[in-house]
Amino acid sequence: MIPLSLRALARRPLRAALAIGGVAVASAMLLDMVMLSGGIERSFEQMLLGRGYQIRLSPKGTLPFDTEASVSRVSGLIERLERDPEIVGVAPVLGGSLYARSADSLLTVFGYGIDPAAQFLYQVEAGRDLGAEDTLGILLSRASARAIQAGPGDTIRIVGRLDPQIGAAAVERSVVVRGLVRWLYDYQDQRSVGVVLPLMQRLLGPLATDRASLIVLKVRADSAVPAVAARLRVEFPSVEVNSVAQLVVHFRERLVYFRQLSYILGAISLVVTVLLVATLLTITVSERLGEIATLRAIGVRRSRIIRQMLGEGLALTGSGAVLGVLLGLATARYLDAILKSFPGLPAALSFFVVQPRAIATAAVILVLTGIVAGIYPAWLASKAPIAATLRAEAP
């Protein structure tokens, strides 16, 4: 039936091509919206689970890096967590603003205080990683390295905080650049540096002593994560305990309007597809009423006429969908690059994630759309009065 439908569409190649083009654009939009609606959540989840740390501990009432608040008495907390048999990795992080000297000026950078032995924040791209107690080393993002004009092996001066009275450095250290790294949660071109946690605590001054912005935990088995999170919540009531699954839920709640927008735009693209295909098929039916009446006259069943029209609708949407997938993937890539460049968003976060499930969902929706679009023309064709149509067709 489909090959015959394709042959029928080929009778008006330009018209069919225009319709397929229209369906392709609408399909691309639909695919992008399907990818957008679930993609950012998926990307967020993948980003958080990238290094296998499934639980985040942050200051009470906050989400990780949501505020400048930090967890106090963190060394004791880490010791207790490391004794937990279910926990196989504990990674504390302290974040804050630092300054790097460049010629005669100070450049603001974001500093991470980390434990290099248990880190989930970066990948070394050049040079080497910090040692476990390397208080003389520093890691730079490529943007920092460019701004400071330093590379692995160079010595730079880093300022922890400024004296508010005189505007001069209150804490300043010389450190050696050990390596260039890609910080996984940084936004594009963010100037970030990383030092070991004790050095970061000293750089930020007395208020940061024995503090961390965040502690992430690696649990032995994924299946144990909810139970461990629940237990830690009871055990440490002064901190916020979230599993990645719970963070994704929080994230989803914040993105509800975003998702609604993608649903609305996706629905509009479907309506456009239905109207386009239904209009074209209705015109086609009107033009071919004589042929349809003849088919009915020679004994072709209504059901076959209906199948033929639905087949033509499917052929149109199917052809358009194939082109639409290619177009949708290309536009998604382009739009993703634009959105990822927005300030304050991690560069590793993708808005459009190619998932086979998203493509399959879009394909199923389009097939249904093709069928829906063919229903009215098919009904029109099957109900064409045979004798009256043949009389009207007579010269």
Added chain:
Amino acid sequence: MSLLRAEAIRKDYQLDGEPVQALRGVDLTVARGEYLAIAGPSGCGKSTLLHILGGIDSPSSGTVQLEGVALGALNDRELTRLRLTRIGFVFQRFHLLPVMTARENVELPMSEAGLAGPARRARARELLAYVGLAHRQQHRTTQLSGGEMQRVAIARALANAPALILADEPTGELDAVTGRQILDLFQRLHADGTTLIVVTHDDRLAAEAGRIAHMLDGRIVGNGAGPAASQLPISRSK
């Protein structure tokens, strides 16, 4: 025994709000193997009668029986099946599917009737050879001449070995030479035992038939046979 019997057929409909009496009590009996021409001027109701005889239109009153089956008693599905298997239609404008080849057009009714592919193709080839188009079976119908298209339409009408062939102005779109070929083909069908009812306003075609039913203003006004009958003067009543 008659193959087709129509009794007291009336057909009324509205045209632009005005009542039209297309048929005003037509009685007609056609024997098996007969070649009947229904002749008359345009608008006299002959095509309407043909449509009713073929089960593609229903009479306002009266009955039609084909092989003893009352068409009015059949539902849409049964009537469609009867048209598929017991009646073959030939139209003035051929109405072949342009996206199909000649052979595929002939195969269409057989496919609808559920005949298997190889048997269907073999019979389509046989029928196309019968109408003199063995060499054109793989051609699209858009590549055929008017006469060839009408011969394909006749082969299609014969596909399921129907009891009756109904033809509506089959030479209306053809020139004299190709029209003659179609007439010859009808003669051959008749000679082979096919029952034919042909609607025409062409005296030449009507004269070929074994019997002519003359229609005027929705009534059969004369029945005759042979060339003499076709010369009956026909004029519309005022």
